Every structure is written in structure tokens, then in C-alpha cells.
Amino acid sequence: MRVDLINTGTELVLGRTVNTHLSYLGEALFLVGLRIQRQICIPDGDVIGEVLSERMPHSDIIIVTGGLGPTSDDITRELISEMLGLELHFNEAVADNVKSYYALRSRPFGEGGKRQSMVPAGAIVLPNSHGTAPGLYLPKTEKNPHLFLLPGPPRELYPMFEDETLPHLRKIVGQTDVEAKEWKFCGMGETELAEKLEPSLSKIPNLEIGYCAKTMEVHLRCVGNANALSQADSIVRDSLPHQLVSNDLKLIEEVVIELLKAKGQWITFAESCTGGLLAHRLTNVSGASSVLAEAHVTYANDVKTRLLGVNSKSIEAHGVVSSEVVTQMAEGALKVSGADHALAITGIAGPTGGSAEKPVGTVYLGLASKDAETHAEKCFYPIDRETFKWRTTQRAFDILRRRLLGYPLIEG
Secondary structure, three states: OEEEEEEEOHHHHOOOOOOOHHHHHHHHHHOOOOEEEEEEEEOOOOHHHHHHHHHHHHOOEEEEEOOOOOOOOOOHHHHHHHHHOOOEEEOHHHHHHHHHHHHHOOOOOOHHHHHHOEEEOOOEEEOOOOOOOOEEEEOOOOOOOEEEEEOOOHHHHHHHHHHHHHHHHHHHHOOOOOEEEEEEEOOOOHHHHHHHHHHHHOOOOOOEEEEEEEOOEEEEEEEEOHHHHHHHHHHHHHHOOOOEEEOOOOOHHHHHHHHHHHHOOOEEEEEOOOOOHHHHHHHOOOOHHHOEOOOEEOOOHHHHHHHHOOOHHHHHHHOOOOHHHHHHHHHHHHHHHOOOEEEEEEEOOOOOOOOOOOOOOEEEEEEEEOOEEEEEEEEEOOOOHHHHHHHHHHHHHHHHHHHHHOOOOOOO
């Protein structure tokens, strides 16, 4: 079936807001056997009518996001009602939901609330449990394809799509035996991954293979029936067990938390150039409190000495960005925290501070554990500051993941 996605919002085309809808909806639609044939991003206003008139003859399903709010530029429902010759009727159930939402925030139910309570004749209301704008589903007729009008804010759109929209789409599509599976890998590039897996995966009938390179991570995506995906999963697990981070889209920090929980162990961090990003990423995951009790951002040299016990003579002799210092940072953090493992980072994020001997992008990672020898390694990421920090923490998490699984920390 032909699916069009129309994202409305002047803030999107001005670049003020990142449009994440295509990524989310493309993946969610695929799981019910649908693929987006075209995505169009347009500003608020009358242009929505022009785009819909153009696309309706060429689409089986059109999903529109945005333009359902209470302000004068939110005119999606009005334009579509006018295009299709549908009267707008005041819906008491929608109005009650809007009034309840406003009452909790001590806001009056004014003209904006009344506008959001108007529903085109024949439309099915998709309740909004996270805001005021209801979604609307207009079933297919001779005049129009299946039309889904959804709110623009992700916190409203995503729950509505999963809870209210997908059931309708499943009825439209019917049963499908096509599924998708994705694996995440660390410690190798996209080309190397393809060279390792493609010879075996390409022999599986009716299997579609795709790759996506991300920062310090590569994703393998396979599309096929359950049997084909089961064969692919076996090949992946057997071929690259050390590099495989997850086969269910889990973040590497989620994987690390699960491994630490399973062992009943704790982690601590001692960060310099990454400024607490390890702790930030870990605590973005629910359940982090069961594996992380404390972390240190020891940016200044004297703080490394005072809090972690780093020897000032080591800093003078080898420099703060060195194997010797990162080792002492990791071992010091392990000692003062009483944790089972400690990750440490010291480096030069740039754009200033580098030298011929230690250029910008140089970073040392250390991992100290109660039951293993301290590991220290040098990496080089000569890129922008933010990406440098992300790559560094990604590699640090991968070192920890490998140790928890009993894998070699560096491939030989």
C-alpha cells in the first residue's frame, strides 16, 4: 500500500525544531507491513490543502502530523473538512477531555478549546491522553484515501500512534508475515561488518539486508519472514559474538546496566574531558540507580590528585593525558567508591590544547575492576568536541561490556 507522510509546522521548515517524525513513524509503520513512499514537510497554513489535493490520488494512506492545536495557524482539520465537503460538529467527549486538561492547569476553556472540539462528520476520534488536540481518522471513501490527522508534539503523537492509530492500520493492512530485525555492533566499521556477514546472509532466501553506520556503532537490519530472520540471527551470533551489542535495539548503556544487575555489581566513573557524559548516559536509563552510586568529574589536575589520589609526579612526568594518569584515575575511583568496576577518561577534546606529541583528539581510557587487571588504552578521535565526547564514552561502555561478558577488550 502507498503511504504518504505530511509533517506540518513552520518551526520544522525553519530548522528551529528537528523533525524526528519520519524516523519514528517509518520504523513503526514497517512493523505492520507498511513503508512510507513519500514524506513532505511543509509550513503551517493553506499549503496543506495544496499538498493533500496533489497526493490524494496517488496514496492509499496519508498521515498528517501537526496543525490540530488551538491557535489560528492550526487549520488542518478545517482545510480537510472543506476539501472533502464535511461539516464540523462540536464533540462533547472531546470537549470534556480538553476541559479536564485545562482545569488541571488552571486555564479557561476558551475559543481555542472549542476549535479543538470540532470533529469532521464521519471522522473517528483518536483520544489524546497527553494533550488537548484529538487525533482524527477519516476512513477511505471515493473522495479520499485513509486519512490520519495526528498532533505534532512527539509526546502526544507517539503514544497516540501506538495506542490509537496502529489498531486501525492493522485492520487496513491485514495479516503480514514480513518482519524486521535489527542488530547493533561496536568495534567495527560498516564495510567490515558487511564483509563478515554478507556471504552467509545472502544465501538466505527472501531476506532483505541493510546497514546503517552511526557514531561508533553499526546497525544491521534484515527484513523477511520469521524463518529467514531466525537463520540470520544464528549467523550473526555465531560470526560476531564479541562485537554484537544487542539484537533488540537496546542502547549499549542499557546492555551494561543489565549485565551489572545480573552480576549484582556496581560501576563508578572518573571523567575529565567528557565532563560527566558517562554518568549522564547511564542515568538516562531507568534502573541506573541499582548499579551506580557515585561518579566523579575531576576536570582540574589538583582535583584528580585530591579526590582520586592521582600522583602529582605522574602528571608532571607523563602529562595528565596519559596511560599512567588514567590508570591511577580508574584505580583511585574504584578505591574511594567501593564499586566493582571503575571507568576513567582523560583526553584533549579541542579545539585547543593539543600538541605535536598529543594532538587534539587524543584520549586515554581506563577500566579498573576488583577481580581483573586494570586496562588502559589510547584512542584518537580528531573530530568536533561533541562527537569526540560521544565516541569516547561509547568506546568506554564497550570496554566495560566486554569485560562483563568475559570477552577480550581489544580484538587481537
